[in-house]
Amino acid sequence: MDTEVIAENISRCASDNIPSISSYMSATNIYGISLVSIGSVAVLTVIITFLDTLKYIMRNSSSRVKADSAFVIGVYPVIAVATFFVILVPRAHLLAEALTQGMFMAGMYQLWCLFVGYCGGEAELVQKLKPGTLTLKVGPCCCWPCCICLPNLNVDKKTLHYLRLVVLQLPIVQGFVYIILLVMWAERESLYQVNYMYLQPIIILSILLGIWGMLMTINFLKSVLEDEFLLSQKFLVLQTVLIFAKLQGLITRILVWTNVLPCKPPITPAVYGNLIHNTLMLGEMVLLGFIARNLYKRELPVNNLKLKQITTVSTMTNLDNTESNRPKDRVLLPTKGHINKAADISV
Secondary structure, three states, X not given: OHHHHHHHHHHHHHOOOXXXXXXXXXXXXXXXXHHHHHHHHHHHXXXXXXXXXXXXXXXXXXXXXXXXXXXXXXXXXXXXXXXXHHHHOHHHHHHHHHHHHHHHHHHHHHHHHHHXXXXXXXXXXXXXXXXXXXXXXXXXXXXXXXXXXXXXXXXOXXXXXXXXXXXXXXXXXXXXHHHHHHHHHHXXXXXXXXXXXXXXXXHHHHHHHHXXXXXXXXXXXXXXXXXXXXXXXXXXXXXXXXXXXXXHHHHHHHHHHOOOOOOEOOEOHHHHHHHXXXXXXXXXXXXXXXXXXXXXXXXXXXXXXXXXXXXXXXXXXXXXXXXXXOOXXXXXXEEEOOOEOOEEXXX
């Protein structure tokens, strides 16, 4: 009897069996309750940070960039909520991974649209950059010595359309790949596990092309936009989401494959790995949410209003000194710019 129990436990630990939520909660006991409580606080923190930043954007940003800015900062609370649900329900790991990947990729494309919106749109950007050029020799795809022969392209509407497509393929390709993985997982979990690694080259190639397109965009926009727009910082804080998700996911998978993590049925090494990965992701979303708040709650030249000084001149030439020295009413007239001033108008 003992031999049969031991053999059964070894079999359950050797597989990637993931327990139901009832078995999972009963096995984690007080530790699971503590983790859920801390996770709830972390999710609320991310959501409050997002709402505070969103409120500032809606009040102070130009209408051209409001939607794109809101979508980009919305990446962090969506991923935080998805990650928290995986901590609660271990079997939802693949769904959360697909949502995290899709939200990040869509956010990257919206960030590209946001950068173009800072310039006033594609037509305005082309006009400002004439006769500018787009260099292809940037990382991560074209930074090798063999890429030195690549030509520079003139910045026109056609070039921008191709650049948009390079970034737009991110959510499209990643979406199709994860739909395929989810269909495999729904049909048979082992089918998904066998084919997961075969689809990774497509995912990696798509990510490299998207990042390449973003870096090219940032490279030539630096000559048009001022430093206050923080293009590189905004791209980096969003890209860090992908780095954390992919790198930590790979590390935890390696720990599972090498049998480093313990097995206490029904908590298998796969569950331990997912729990470590998602707990770290939740804490990182809190940190990145705060960083994004500091980046997007800044006064930008395109979003500011200044009140210029306007003086009305009387058409009568025989005004005496007394009338000309009378008190002046102050009227505020808004136009675009940085500084707010009062306009003096004589009455």
